[in-house]
Amino acid sequence: MSRVEREILEKHGIDMNVLMEKLRKAAASELLTYYYYTLIRYNLAGPDAEAAKEIAEDARLEDRCHFEILVQRIYELGGELYNTLRELEEDAGCKSPYLPENRDTKSLLKVLLDAERCAERIYHDLCDYTFGKDPVTYDYSLAILHEEVEHEAWFEELLDMGKSGHFRRRYPGESPFTKKFRHIEKD
Numbered sequence: 001m002s003r004v005e006r007e008i009l010e011k012h013g014i015d016m017n018v019l020m021e022k023l024r025k026a027a028a029s030e031l032l033t034y035y036y037y038t039l040i041r042y043n044l045a046g047p048d049a050e051a052a053k054e055i056a057e058d059a060r061l062e063d064r065c066h067f068e069i070l071v072q073r074i075y076e077l078g079g080e081l082y083n084t085l086r087e088l089e090e091d092a093g094c095k096s097p098y099l100p101e102n103r104d105t106k107s108l109l110k111v112l113l114d115a116e117r118c119a120e121r122i123y124h125d126l127c128d129y130t131f132g133k134d135p136v137t138y139d140y141s142l143a144i145l146h147e148e149v150e151h152e153a154w155f156e157e158l159l160d161m162g163k164s165g166h167f168r169r170r171y172p173g174e175s176p177f178t179k180k181f182r183h184i185e186k187d
């Protein structure tokens with residue numbers, strides 16, 4: 001834990017309990033997303049699912065990267081993750097994704113789209129709360145938000161709701177905006 005960091009943030013008007021709650025809820029949502037995207041990714045099958053598979057895999061791995069970045073910040077600031085996965089699921093900032101009964105590509109993509117939309121709200125809120133007060137969390141949140149906006153647009157495109165400007169990542173889960181914060185995996 002960085003005591004000086006905490007002290008400075010509090011001086012800048014950050015309520016540490018509020019910030020920690022936001023970070024934990026965001027981390028919980030990312031881990032749930034990673035888990036359910038794994039299920040969905042393996043259920044995307046058939047000739048119409050090839051493009052969706054690759055995009056779901058990128059979003060899945062990038063959301064795992066988001067989880068790891070948030071965990072780093074939580075411990076840096078003296079917080080802790082949930083003791084059990086049950087607590088994590090109950091406290092997540094977004095309603096958990098799920099594997100829908102109907103496993104056609106469209107139904108699976110709809111679950112992914114809803115999860116991305118909720119994630120965007122979480123990071124807008126974190127950016128608003130930390131702007132001008134907590135540059136590190138702001139920087140993380142903004143980088144994550146860039147990727148969530150992309151994820152949403154990709155799934156919208158696959159659902160015929162508009163164009164995303166999507167171009168294939170250089171490798172699965174590249175995380176172009178957040179990879180600089182990853183401590184374990186490097187290019």
Ligand SMILES: [Fe+2]
Nearest residue numbers: 030063066119
């Ligand atoms: Fe994410």
Ligand SMILES: [Fe+2]
Nearest residue numbers: 063116148151
């Ligand atoms: Fe995402």
